[in-house]
Amino acid sequence: MPTSIDPASSALADLTTPALVVDGTLLQANIDAMAAVLPGPRLRPHVKAHKTTELARRQYAAGHHGFTCATIREVEGMAAAGLGADLLLANEIVDATRIGAVVERGARVTLAVDSPETIEAAASGGVREVVIDVNVGLPRCGCDVADAGVLADHARSLGLSVRGVMGYEGHLMMVTPYAEKQRRVEKAMRTLLQAHEAVGGELVTAGGTGTYQANAWANEIQAGSYVLMDTQYAGLDTPFVQAFWVLGTVISAHPTHAVADVGLKALGMDHGNPRVEGAEVQFVSDEHITFRPSDPVRVGDRVLVTPAHIDPTIAMHERMHVVRADGGREVWPVDLRGW
Amino acid sequence: MPTSIDPASSALADLTTPALVVDGTLLQANIDAMAAVLPGPRLRPHVKAHKTTELARRQYAAGHHGFTCATIREVEGMAAAGLGADLLLANEIVDATRIGAVVERGARVTLAVDSPETIEAAASGGVREVVIDVNVGLPRCGCDVADAGVLADHARSLGLSVRGVMGYEGHLMMVTPYAEKQRRVEKAMRTLLQAHEAVGGELVTAGGTGTYQANAWANEIQAGSYVLMDTQYAGLDTPFVQAFWVLGTVISAHPTHAVADVGLKALGMDHGNPRVEGAEVQFVSDEHITFRPSDPVRVGDRVLVTPAHIDPTIAMHERMHVVRADGGREVWPVDLRGW
Numbered sequence: 093m094p095t096s097i098d099p100a101s102s103a104l105a106d107l108t109t110p111a112l113v114v115d116g117t118l119l120q121a122n123i124d125a126m127a128a129v130l131p132g133p134r135l136r137p138h139v140k141a142h143k144t145t146e147l148a149r150r151q152y153a154a155g156h157h158g159f160t161c162a163t164i165r166e167v168e169g170m171a172a173a174g175l176g177a178d179l180l181l182a183n184e185i186v187d188a189t190r191i192g193a194v195v196e197r198g199a200r201v202t203l204a205v206d207s208p209e210t211i212e213a214a215a216s217g218g219v220r221e222v223v224i225d226v227n228v229g230l231p232r233c234g235c236d237v238a239d240a241g242v243l244a245d246h247a248r249s250l251g252l253s254v255r256g257v258m259g260y261e262g263h264l265m266m267v268t269p270y271a272e273k274q275r276r277v278e279k280a281m282r283t284l285l286q287a288h289e290a291v292g293g294e295l296v297t298a299g300g301t302g303t304y305q306a307n308a309w310a311n312e313i314q315a316g317s318y319v320l321m322d323t324q325y326a327g328l329d330t331p332f333v334q335a336f337w338v339l340g341t342v343i344s345a346h347p348t349h350a351v352a353d354v355g356l357k358a359l360g361m362d363h364g365n366p367r368v369e370g371a372e373v374q375f376v377s378d379e380h381i382t383f384r385p386s387d388p389v390r391v392g393d394r395v396l397v398t399p400a401h402i403d404p405t406i407a408m409h410e411r412m413h414v415v416r417a418d419g420g421r422e423v424w425p426v427d428l429r430g431w
Numbered sequence: 432m433p434t435s436i437d438p439a440s441s442a443l444a445d446l447t448t449p450a451l452v453v454d455g456t457l458l459q460a461n462i463d464a465m466a467a468v469l470p471g472p473r474l475r476p477h478v479k480a481h482k483t484t485e486l487a488r489r490q491y492a493a494g495h496h497g498f499t500c501a502t503i504r505e506v507e508g509m510a511a512a513g514l515g516a517d518l519l520l521a522n523e524i525v526d527a528t529r530i531g532a533v534v535e536r537g538a539r540v541t542l543a544v545d546s547p548e549t550i551e552a553a554a555s556g557g558v559r560e561v562v563i564d565v566n567v568g569l570p571r572c573g574c575d576v577a578d579a580g581v582l583a584d585h586a587r588s589l590g591l592s593v594r595g596v597m598g599y600e601g602h603l604m605m606v607t608p609y610a611e612k613q614r615r616v617e618k619a620m621r622t623l624l625q626a627h628e629a630v631g632g633e634l635v636t637a638g639g640t641g642t643y644q645a646n647a648w649a650n651e652i653q654a655g656s657y658v659l660m661d662t663q664y665a666g667l668d669t670p671f672v673q674a675f676w677v678l679g680t681v682i683s684a685h686p687t688h689a690v691a692d693v694g695l696k697a698l699g700m701d702h703g704n705p706r707v708e709g710a711e712v713q714f715v716s717d718e719h720i721t722f723r724p725s726d727p728v729r730v731g732d733r734v735l736v737t738p739a740h741i742d743p744t745i746a747m748h749e750r751m752h753v754v755r756a757d758g759g760r761e762v763w764p765v766d767l768r769g770w
Contacts, residue, residue, distance in 0.1 A: 110770060163718060164447075183692075183719075184683050185682065209729075343523035343524065343549070346575075351523075353522075356740070356742070378742045378743065379479070380572070390548075392525045404700075408746070430749055
């Protein structure tokens, strides 16, 4: 499904560039495609990808009432927006007082813990519910599977309710072919299920956009990128389509190259250069992208830049401009930024 | 000069991490070292590196009253902060009405132009002064040297005052050895001086932290990174020292690795991984840095992460915490972010 966003459209002429633009129709198509495969509580959308409560409302409307967060600020913002029915902070923190305050105000927040210190921080901060975060192969957070039961006991001894286990198979998102991915995800999830036997609770939470379908063992999936996508995830075989871009303006045009005003401060660069349709991207500077267009461009022309990595890109912008099917536009604040 | 900032200090214990921390003494030492080599108007500090008007005030106090900006927002913010005596927007724009409004309010703003379109935008937007931006070897903005005189004539025909020429030798910042850098900078600046002969005006503006000393041909240098530095510029032989870090908290610790809460959303990654003192950085995720410490660390420990690229890193943070020599602290808003 191609986008109907035309960067040259006069409807976008008033936008200051660089600007995040979203195709609202494609966004909704992505939300619907995911809800068809993982309906209701089978998906716990991760808000770290978009950091936008207005977008989370669309995911809620599609039937997903629990959300995953990566930061305390995301939890606070989601709760303040009335989306705090069941928030999982899928990350360790050593001071949980701000989360305790959110719980005090009536939201339900579950905290990932993987050590005695983070369990004690949860309890002393006023958090009531946790999941035990288990290392399933990605060398990041998560306890050894052998320690999961002991940690759960420790949490319960401090009065915490242990809702289950979490394990993020982030190292498997881009594995191909699909059968190989499935085999390795199963192995990772066998580890998580082993932890679950020792821990108990109703939640076995894992996954992401790269394993949303391959992971048949978790009972909820934490996908986020699927809503808007990026050039890296586009390499996978999924029903999800690119639905956001950074709109730029050509500010300098030469026989050998052109320059638009979309730079390092408007693009997450850890996955490499972004793409520009019909052009070869040469390099990106703080406020510039230099590219070689196949057809000549002129100063003042608009271009759509497709980011290589959605999450850090969106976190750099104050707002997204959502273009509706009728050509109308809404502004959604990217209101969950910062820490 | 080593930093006196101790990440374990109780004076920093109240900071929510990730947090930008600045050693105020080293910052001032960098400002003083630069002012000794390029006093007063010989330096036109580039604010894109720090995006912080409080920091710009220190550069002003050191004798530099003209500043370089990369975005319209930076110009607006500097003027609003009372630092608009002589601002150069060293970048092309196709709609200059916001700059015209800043000029109308009493600031002096000079705009870089490199095409008839950007000249016409300057004139119609209410800008009164421009410099002709000349390509001196970096394939980005800047006209061909052969076109500089014609563009200057065009600008004057529209009533604009042409203050001189600009040429950014950004491709030469990291050239070594120094003699080779100097040779290539001279060649680039010969091009700029050739353009200057055709254009006239008092300004021959160029350079950056990587060429502040090698560029003896420009009459003002646009350095920015020197104030706070990064791991890339640390590779050069300069008197400037690292003066800022991203403070993080260890949230997970294991026999093989540890994880702190400083991720892709807190670090410009286009120059590669950051450094962590006494540790080998393994990889960086949205909200995490995974590293192998040489000495064991514990959950709750604080770490200083040294970014690889200053400009996009600082642009991700809302504020910087400046630690004074007496241990006291000031909060400076990073108030020039966005567009």
